Amino acid sequence: MDKAQQERHDRLIEQMRRILGSEICAVFDDPNAVEIMLNDDGKVLVERHGSGITHLTNLPVSKTLNFLSLMADYRGTTVTREKPVVEGAMPDEFLRARFAGAIPPLMTQPTFCIRLPARKVFTLDNYVDKGIINTAQHASIIQAVIEHKNILVSGSTGSGKTTLVNAILHAISERAGLNERLVLIQDTAELQCSAPNTSSMLTYEDSGFDYTKLLKLTLRYRPDRIIVGEVRDGAALALLKAWNTGHPGELATLHANNPQAALLRLDQLCQEAGVPPQKELIREAVHLVIQIQRDTDHPAGRRITAIEEIREGAEPSPWKRPQTRLAKIRARRL
Structure with missing residues (x-):
C-alpha cells in the first residue's frame, strides 16, 4: 500500500470509528464479546460470553447508512436500492470481523450484524x-x-x-x-x-x-x-x-x-x-x-x-x- 492509499485507508477507518462511537468501538476490545447487532429500531445489541445479549446504545439511521457506504467502499462495491446488501470481512483495525448489512427495500430500516472473531479460548x-x-x-x-x-x-x-x-x-x-x-x-x-x-x-x-x-x-x-x-x-x-x-x-x-x-x-x-x-x-x-x-x-x-x-x-x-x-x-x- 503506497502513501496515498494508506492515507485514504486511515481516513476511512477514522470515519468508521467516528460513526460507531466510543461505546461500540470498545466492544471490539472486549474478549468476551461475540456479536454486535443493529436492529431496525436503531438499537445496538451486544452478545457476550456468559452474560447473553444486552442493549448497548442506539444508532441513528443516517449514521448507519453512512457506515454501510463506508463498508461497501472498503469492500470495493456499492450499497444501493438495487444492490441493498454489503457483506464480508471488516478492516484489520476491526479485527477482520465478519460483517453483513442491508438497507431498504430489503429491510424496513438499515441494519447490520458483526460477528467478532474469538479472542478468548474456552477449554x-x-x-x-x-x-x-x-x-x-x-x-x-x-x-x-x-x-x-x-x-x-x-x-x-x-x-x-x-x-x-x-x-x-x-x-x-x-x-x-x-x-x-x-x-x-x-x-x-x-x-x-x-x-x-x-x-x-x-x-x-x-x-x-x-x-x-x-x-x-x-x-x-x-x-x-x-x-x-x-x-x-x-x-x-x-x-x-x-x-x-x-x-x-x-x-x-x-x-x-x-x-x-x-x-x-x-x-x-x-x-x-x-x-x-x-x-x-x-x-x-x-x-x-x-x-x-x-x-x-x-x-x-x-x-x-x-x-x-x-x-x-x-x-x-x-x-x-x-x-x-x-x-x-x-x-x-x-
Whole structure:
C-alpha cells in the first residue's frame, strides 16, 4: 500500500470509528464479546460470553447508512436500492470481523450484524465447569481427539459452534507436536489454534478462492488434520473427499438442528456439487457429531444436547427421526 492509499485507508477507518462511537468501538476490545447487532429500531445489541445479549446504545439511521457506504467502499462495491446488501470481512483495525448489512427495500430500516472473531479460548474443562458438558461427554470428546476421529459440530446460528471448535482445537493443540501439521480453512480468522505446526487459510471469493479451491490446495500443504470453519454449499463434497484421503482427526461445523439433520444436510450440500447422494462417503468420513444449542434457561446460555458416534454397519441410513436424550452419549449404527 503506497502513501496515498494508506492515507485514504486511515481516513476511512477514522470515519468508521467516528460513526460507531466510543461505546461500540470498545466492544471490539472486549474478549468476551461475540456479536454486535443493529436492529431496525436503531438499537445496538451486544452478545457476550456468559452474560447473553444486552442493549448497548442506539444508532441513528443516517449514521448507519453512512457506515454501510463506508463498508461497501472498503469492500470495493456499492450499497444501493438495487444492490441493498454489503457483506464480508471488516478492516484489520476491526479485527477482520465478519460483517453483513442491508438497507431498504430489503429491510424496513438499515441494519447490520458483526460477528467478532474469538479472542478468548474456552477449554473443554471450562465447559465442564459451566455445566455445558458432563464428565462423560468430556471424556468422549477427548478420546475422539486422541483417536483422530473426524468430528462434526452441529448447531444453529449463534449456538456456540465456533467456540466449541476452539475448545476442541485447544485439546488437539495440547497433544500435537511438530510432527502433526494442522491446516485451517475459514472465512474470517475465528479459529484459534496454538499447535506448533499450523497453517491457516482464508477464503477470498472475490478472486475465486472459495472453500472448494482451498480444500484442494490444502492437500498440497501436507496436512495431518484439516480444520474447516463452516461446511456449506458444494464444498461439502471436497471436504469429505479430503477427510477420506488419509487425514483423520478432522474438525468442522455445520448448521443443523440435530445429528441426523446434520448428516442429511451434509448430503444435501454434497448434491449441490452436482453429484448423487453421498451416504457411503459420509459414513466413511464422519465419526462423531456433537450437537450444541442455545438455551436461555441454562446459566451458560447454551448446552450440548447430543454426542453421537457414527459407526459403519449393515443399516444404510442415519436419516431417521432423532430419539436422543439430553446429555446421553449413544451410538447409532448406520
